Amino acid sequence: MVRPRILVVGAGFAGVECIRRLERRLSPAEADITLVTPNSYQLYLPLLPQVASGVLTPQSIAVSLRRSSRYRTRIIPGGAVGVDTEARVCVVRKITGELTEHAYDYLVLAPGSITRTFDIPGLTEHARGMKTLAEATYLRDHVIAQLDLADASEDEAERAARLCFVVVGGGYAGTETAACLQRLTHHAAKRYPRLDPGQITWHLLDLAPKLMPELGDSLGRVALDVLRRRGIQVSLGVSVAKVSSTEVTLTDGRVLPSRTLIWTAGVAASPLIGTLGAETVRGRLLVTPEMSVPAAAGVFALGDAAAVPDLAAREEGAICPPTAQHALRQGRAVADNLIATLRHQPLRPYVHKDLGLVVDLGGTDAVSKPLGIPLRGLPAQAVARGYHWSALRTNVAKTRVLTNWLLNAVAGDDFVRSGLTAAKPPTLREFEYTDTYLSADQVRAHMAALRATG
Template sequence: MQRPRILIIGGGFAGMECAHKLERTLKAQDAELRLISPQDHQLYLPLLPHVASGVLTPQSVAVPLRRMLRRTAIVPGGAIGVDPHAKAVIVRKINGEEVVERYDYLVLTPGSVTRQFDIPGVDRHAVGVKTLAEAAWIRDHVISQLSLAAASSDRAERESRLQFVVVGGGYAGTETAAYLHRLTSAATKRYPGLDPTQINWHLVDVAPKLMPELGDRLGEKALDIVRRRGIHVSLGVTVEKATEDTVTLTDGRTLPCRTLIWTAGVAPSPLIATLGAETNKGRLVVRPDLTVPGLDGVFALGDAAAVPDLVKGDDATCPPTAQHAMRQGWAAARNVTAALRGTPLSDYRHKDMGLVVDLGGIQAVSKPMGVQLSGLPAQVVARGYHLGALRTITARFRTAANWTLNALAGDDYVRTGFQAQRPATLRDFEMTDVYLSPEEIQARVTSEVARRSMAPEKPLFP
């Protein structure tokens, strides 16, 4: 008898935690576990600003899936379409080959992509902070701007290369601006031709407050820290258009700028649109037990799912945070196991444990379990939380060692150049244009069924 196949899409917090938990609760003969991911690692997103500024190496925040998962078969590719009626997923492998993967139970954790909005030039001239490649590119690019500015005798060129714009006043944007500002400020000691007053960082957000989730007191504290650093914070303002060397804001200013970092929110993975199911602001509507109404055997969680927040009540949904994604992964594993065994499913319920914002050095603001902290105590909590959330001892050791080395020895300013020729666009880095239409999905599945019917000795799907 063929084992039930559990197919997990996405190797992020939710997907990896679900697979890891299923390995612990199910025996090998109970089910076949397969995880689809174009990357061979789980990326610890909250520390990407540290990678972008060179405080951490990329390996520190990339936990190898094969180190964590022993019995789960990893399919190296991305899901580009789902046919929930045929119980099939179309996967484009990293070598370009397309295959159809069948499932009995599907766990959807495709995550999110950077939200672009329809602003002229953003798709061509902005880069996000959602992938390891983006973080590595940003570091190379920022250091290159310092070198090019130091080499140039043209005043206008120097001004545009030394002006940086970060859009998005949430955690990712604020931490990215704070860490990169520290990097460029310290760099002036190594670039004798650069005047520190010529380097300008702008943090822009259409919201009236910086990180409103922190509350008024901590939000104002964070705002005061970044402004005292010298970062120009513009609230109630966003980008009107962007070109290769300018950024025009909605308050009428046009900034000469060759670096536009876009962190203005996230949007669910475009894969969700291929299912044809009900969505809430783009996120897949799910029940409290993480099942998708009307789709047999389908569970959805993480950034791409509108999971009801039973603790807050009313119509609240869980925010797209790593904290919720990890715990939803555990809950999904329990419920998939329950579905296999024919026992009742349980609802996901988790009270938010708080927030941490690392602004570099000894500066941070944190709100663990509702307790408001700032300065060194907040930094201890922030870094302690991150170390605890990293999933392997190796990753924790690397991260702690990198932090210690950077604190003792300072920054280095080395351009690797390995991504110098890579287009810095959100589409290229985050692969937002690879997904199929419903008609294309049905055609692929029908073609696979016809092909397999010519070879009856083989299973219908691999």
């Protein structure tokens, strides 16, 4: 008998958790499993700001997919750029740029999300995100390069512009990025005798009236006080009007001479979702509580790219937020439903009550809300780092992260650039490869051409 072909797209929390559960609970004779991902590692996204600030090395949070003792999944090095649900074919662009087609019997879509951008002049050309390992590594190099160049400059205007850093987005990613990188520049300034630490300015902007409203008013104010005590200028109800290579113009009319704009103002579902021609909710693929895609036989979707109904929420019609906590549990639930499908058993809806939130602001500063209990300072930091450490999938990753934390706490940072800063740095689109996807029409044309050639 021909074994069913299970194709999983995406090696984030949802996709990897699904793969691992399938490997544990399915025998090799029951199905062939294939994973489409550009990199053979799972990126632990919540710790990216600590890579950007040099607390952790990039390798620490890139967890190898090939370390599992049960590893038997075939990995295709590339990105899914289109899906033909009628032909049950996924179009993949390999890392070489070559387009290939992979047939499936069951498709698990966990392509994740990309940085959400708006039609702001100069934004996509001059802003940098915090979504990939390459972006975090680049940002560290870039920030240290600005200190180096400011220290060497005799022009006061240039020096001020290089020492002005702007972060847009008052959610977890933006707040943690601003907090961690501000600590980096604060400590680095001691190594630059020609720089006045008072000249280094950090701005955190968000259109919302509150910082991280999910934390609640009390903890949100604590986080705001921590940032302002460190000298970070937080502007709420404000965003960016336009950007150039030398300045950032804000919606309140202010113009900030700056060479650094870090954009973390939310995420959008992967462009892959648009190639299916299926119904969406707020840009995310509409799925049933069992995470199957209506009118697309054999297709499941989960994680940031899917509008999974939140059955544990109080309000009707709620969908699960795009968090690692939900993605992990959805991965397990989809794997169980896939196995149930193969064994002709009933599927189960996804239900999970949120366990709380953790925000690491670096050093001894943090705010956390585990199981609804508000914490701040060292207790919150212990909970935040304990949660992240326990969520790392392998003992090797846990050892690396713990060693990095201890070493950084004892020895600090050397503020060394890795040499990745290029004369023309990649844009947001180039970092996240958002221009590589096909449209729904292009997918149909590609498949028609294949059928015509036999």
